[in-house]
Amino acid sequence: MGYRVAVVGATGNVGREMLKTLAERAFPVSEVIALASGRSTGREVSFGEKDVLKVQNLETFDWKGVDIGLFSPGAAVSAVHAPKAAAAGCVVIDNTSQFRMDHDVPLVVPEVNPQALKHFRKRNIIANPNCSTIQLVVALKPLHEVARIKRVVVSTYQSVSGAGKEAMDELFTQTRGIYVNDAATPEQFTKPIAFNCIPHIDKFMDDGFTKEEWKMAVETRKILDPDIQLVATAVRVPVFIGHGEAVNVEFESPITVEQAWDAMREAPGLTVLDRREDGGYATQIEIAGEDSVYVSRVRADTTVPHGLAFWCVGDNLRKGAALNAVQIAEELVRQGLLARAVA
Template sequence: MGYTVAVVGATGNVGREILNTLAERTFPADRVVALGTDRAVGHEVSYGDDRVLRVEDLGRFDFSTIDIAFFAVEPRLVAAHAARAATAGCVVIDTGPSFRLDPEVPLVVPEVNPQAIAAYKQRYTIATPSPTAVQLALALKPLHDRFTVRRAVVSTYQAVSGEGKEAMDELFTQTRAIFVNDPVSKSVLPKQIAFNVIPQIDGFLDDGATNAEWALNAEIKKLVDPKIKVAATCVRVPVFIGDAASVHVETDQEIGADEALEALRGAAGLSILDKRGTADGYITPVEVAGENPVFISRVRDDSTVENGVAFWSVADNLRKGAALNAVQIAEILARDYLEE
């Protein structure tokens, strides 16, 4: 006997990736249900190489028949249906921002704080961090355990897929329009994204930071250590899949590039590609699409602080940044906390 699983938002970028990941990792599910709203209902989505699921109506669905529900939809749908699912005894794993900073909901990266999953019973809900927080937490955790991270200065370069399928379509149509000399229009992102970068993700706060920049700081505090300070600049770039980050870390203990590399190489969820002096010695977003790890390159000393290193980080934002992280949470939940 296995578990019953629902994927809410099964036709979206993250929902499809969750279904792929469940199948690839042979999650012990006896039944998998694809859920959606409006035009998605009745559509078919793939589950593994040989199974097709027909999308059912989220609004009419009875969650009492489900053990674990992955939510990969916008916050308004989470607000309308997640509590209904949790009240029915189904454990909600939400990949969006709705619960990330809720003190009653565990925020989890399995390689960083798996013990937090035990608190799921308080609300029958578990949150996954933003893709940038997943990526940063995986790198900071081994450095913090060994050297005590005091501060991180981060510039992120985030793919349009983080904004959804509509943003991916906007990048494509704007690029095509430029090539054929048509007018460029925008409706999803705040400025033209084709052949451009936009230093704004989400809305602005009174201090000039964006919500994404503030949230990255708050999520790292919840995931790794509340004493860590994060100064972030989050930038949307004309890339379909794959988030990158330039990170400068300041520590309490003495640290150098070699010591940092040693700590990072031993950490779960990370892959190190660091060969100095060659283009083969670092990795880029286009090279990580479909890959599970967070990749670390260009580890070097930061001479501007007494104890500091800098590095380059890249990950598939739909994979480890969202779907894989959620499925790993479900695997621990099923193995250690739920009864079949």
């Protein structure tokens, strides 16, 4: 028994990770279809260790009979093709920003708000949150259940893979160039990224925040609690894979570090690595390829009446994108929200 699953944007970083994750987790498929733009038609991508898929043209693809579409082609492409797939009866799980704040589209992290999936039939589209939001709410959820969260201040340390393969290539080229005295010419970023940090992700808004920072605030409220106040500073750092976040949380009632540790250790999708010694914390380079969000350096924030500070890291291509999308599909199956799989 299995489902027909199409991966849109199959030649990109996230699309390839979606194919890999589907295979690794043995999602019940009867057929997997790789889709991308016309210029990628005919290219080959891997599904699992043995299967190779030929990429088909998204523009001419017939969605009839496809059960699940995992989309990661860019917001403009999703805006056109996701509704077409949904209208044909395919359940779309979209990794772009296109539908996240639509009232009729659930924004879902399975460990945090799986109950939101019951409303997906209004549009037949489910949105995957922003990568930095996903790991944050996975860490905040167990704390919110112990002592209600009032306010969050977060600074992100986001890897270049969040900006695509070309951004990863730019970091590699600029890093190599430094050692041979080549001048760095930014193309994917506004300033050189090698040996640098850039406090600018996505477009600037009228209030001075970037859209990435805005996304974290509005998405956290939609997923976790509309009353949470959140302010973010999003920074691109010279790391290939993995996002880090320094988080300060203010609560409505007292919470101890020990209570936080206990709650986080029991939470799904979360791993606590917090030894108060040299190296007793998780970093991006160590968690690349891991499914879990890692939390370290949990401590009291005494600048507010009830506060904690902590550090968290996650693989932005896996839990921040591909894995979360596949987990949504698994949750749809678990809740019996999909049509019966074909034999």
